[in-house]
Amino acid sequence: MNTVDRKPRKAVPTPEEEARNAYEDIINVFSSTSDPEEMKALFDDIFTESEKKDFITRWLLMDDIYQGKPQREIASKRGLSLCKITRGSRMLKKEDGFMRHLLSSRYDEDHTHI
Secondary structure, eight states, rough: OOOOOOOOOOOOHHHHHHHHHHHHHHHHHHHHOOOOOHHHHHHHHSOOHHHHHHHHHHHHHHHHHHHTOHHHHHHHHTTHHHHHHHHHHHHHHOOOOHHHHHHHHOOOSSSSSO
């Protein structure tokens, strides 16, 4: 009998594992990119103009909500549904939410706007 040395095969990741690993990789790349010009180049490479427009709109939406602008005014100005604005409002109400903390540190002396 002829024995062949075989390397153990790596398990093929499930689509969920692959997505989770890719997400972690993306986070690590973004975290390691501290130069604004490099970050801009990265965004320009991986996001379409439409995708960049969407996250810029979301950023402006969160800022508008945090500053207390009425939802209907935001909807009209940004061309957004009230549903999207309500979702953003819920995000900012989370005690430990990152955007809430970020905007609070930008606008509030006592960091307790919402």
